[in-house]
Amino acid sequence: MNLDSADAISIATAVQQRQIKAVDVVKAALDKIAKRDNQLNCFTNVTAETALQDAAQIDNEIALGNYPGCLAGVPFAVKNLYDIAGLTTLAGSKINAENPPATQDATAVTKLKNAGAVLVGALNMDEYAYGFVTENSHYGATHNPHDLKRVAGGSSGGSAAAVAAGLVPLTLGSDTNGSIRVPAALCGVFGLKPTYGRLSRAGVILFSSSFDHIGPFTRSVRDIAIAYDVLQGEDERDNVCTKRPPVETFHLTSQNIDGLKIAIADDYFAQKAVPEALEAVQKVADALNVTEYVSIPEAHRARAAAYIITASEGANLHLDKLKSRPQDFDFATRDRFIAGALIPSSWYIQAQRFRNWYKKQVREIFQQVDVIIAPTTPISAPEIGQQTMILDGEEILVRPHLGLFTQPLSFIGLPVLSVPIQREDALPLGVQLIAAPYNEAAILRVAAVLEKAGVISSPAN
Amino acid sequence: MNDKKFNVPQYVDQTASLLNLNLPEEYRNGVIENFERIQVIAKLVNEFPLPEDIEAAPVFEP
Numbered sequence: 462m463n464l465d466s467a468d469a470i471s472i473a474t475a476v477q478q479r480q481i482k483a484v485d486v487v488k489a490a491l492d493k494i495a496k497r498d499n500q501l502n503c504f505t506n507v508t509a510e511t512a513l514q515d516a517a518q519i520d521n522e523i524a525l526g527n528y529p530g531c532l533a534g535v536p537f538a539v540k541n542l543y544d545i546a547g548l549t550t551l552a553g554s555k556i557n558a559e560n561p562p563a564t565q566d567a568t569a570v571t572k573l574k575n576a577g578a579v580l581v582g583a584l585n586m587d588e589y590a591y592g593f594v595t596e597n598s599h600y601g602a603t604h605n606p607h608d609l610k611r612v613a614g615g616s617s618g619g620s621a622a623a624v625a626a627g628l629v630p631l632t633l634g635s636d637t638n639g640s641i642r643v644p645a646a647l648c649g650v651f652g653l654k655p656t657y658g659r660l661s662r663a664g665v666i667l668f669s670s671s672f673d674h675i676g677p678f679t680r681s682v683r684d685i686a687i688a689y690d691v692l693q694g695e696d697e698r699d700n701v702c703t704k705r706p707p708v709e710t711f712h713l714t715s716q717n718i719d720g721l722k723i724a725i726a727d728d729y730f731a732q733k734a735v736p737e738a739l740e741a742v743q744k745v746a747d748a749l750n751v752t753e754y755v756s757i758p759e760a761h762r763a764r765a766a767a768y769i770i771t772a773s774e775g776a777n778l779h780l781d782k783l784k785s786r787p788q789d790f791d792f793a794t795r796d797r798f799i800a801g802a803l804i805p806s807s808w809y810i811q812a813q814r815f816r817n818w819y820k821k822q823v824r825e826i827f828q829q830v831d832v833i834i835a836p837t838t839p840i841s842a843p844e845i846g847q848q849t850m851i852l853d854g855e856e857i858l859v860r861p862h863l864g865l866f867t868q869p870l871s872f873i874g875l876p877v878l879s880v881p882i883q884r885e886d887a888l889p890l891g892v893q894l895i896a897a898p899y900n901e902a903a904i905l906r907v908a909a910v911l912e913k914a915g916v917i918s919s920p921a922n
Numbered sequence: 923m924n925d926k927k928f929n930v931p932q933y934v935d936q937t938a939s940l941l942n943l944n945l946p947e948e949y950r951n952g953v954i955e956n957f958e959r960i961q962v963i964a965k966l967v968n969e970f971p972l973p974e975d976i977e978a979a980p981v982f983e984p
Contacts, residue, residue, distance in 0.1 A: 761966065762967055769964055784944065788946075797956050799938070800959075807968075808967065811972070818972055
């Protein structure tokens, strides 16, 4: 078994069938991290000791004839805004490094561990999740495994790059405006931002609660489905977490897409992108025989409203520290946070009201279609330190515009999977599969068909 | 709002002062630049006419 390219389910199956020991899988992951992470800078903490103990426990369970869980022996890691018992939760910041260690794991970490997965560490991110590049002045930039001169995307950059480089097959990130989907696209892996409230955020440091979501990164569609299934469930520790019963999706990844209506997003989602990003969308559409288009109205205002709400809520969350120790913030976030603190309340409320209006418009669209296809990012991975890019003949800032196509969707909590398109002699790109709230099932059915057809895949390692 | 007449540096200084947010000189220009950007972005939201019966969702259920 090639552990560099094996997906989580292949590993768990081999562990369950005693073809390989969980301890050996975890040792191999720790070795890879030790060899490669000095170049990539994905990890801010490696929990080698507890990982080996947990893996030995899985092997013991198997030796006793007990079921070790559907993710038995699968090494995983989480963005460093997830609580890990015994470690201080950094959220990419210097300030939080002074906090005492977390006393319990985040709900999502507990759920993966209960399924037999083995936590091997915490992953780099933009400070307080406010960014799309993971160029963190405290902990360094995370490098894109496809080209070390380039960014991994962000803010869950460590989470995407660790999976793309084959360090671990499964990671968790968070997405407020695109922070799972953007790095998934730039690193060429799968990244799911489920419906708002579908997965518990308990034990995760928030950024802008109106939009904060958590979700997995993987190398295969079936891994996304199984991780999503494991992570679902009501949680009284997160008052946004839905009380709806879980909807299992794993079995759907072997179904076809008969009866699903699929369309390509045009207008806003077909502009201000390099031709290759739109070609990636066309490639997916062609593979699905999709020729219909839909227009999502006022998407540019949705992005604007998302910006106002994020800036206001993020600034408010950190206001005390912005007052008392602004010098300890990352210079990449500090001035934006302070400016966000100065936004008048009427702008914020107007943005929240607009959000409700927009939600109603988009709900109408989902009366006609089940899945919408759109690019994830307007460009492939920019260089580390790159400030501007040219789109449609206009020079614009790189950092905020990486979220051009993701922000209007997380704004109303739609479930979106970014699927990876690998390109010969070129950097990968992502395509968003978007569905109505709580219809992750439709997205996963479409993704499974695309994967089977060889149109989407994780990078070869 | 008349954007041409609006004095962003003054607004930034006054509002920061109202919030007891000491704004060191070395960050002031960056904050002003960011607020100018926010002002342009907010215009897209604020100029859009919304029906009066559209309220912010206190509990948001997508």
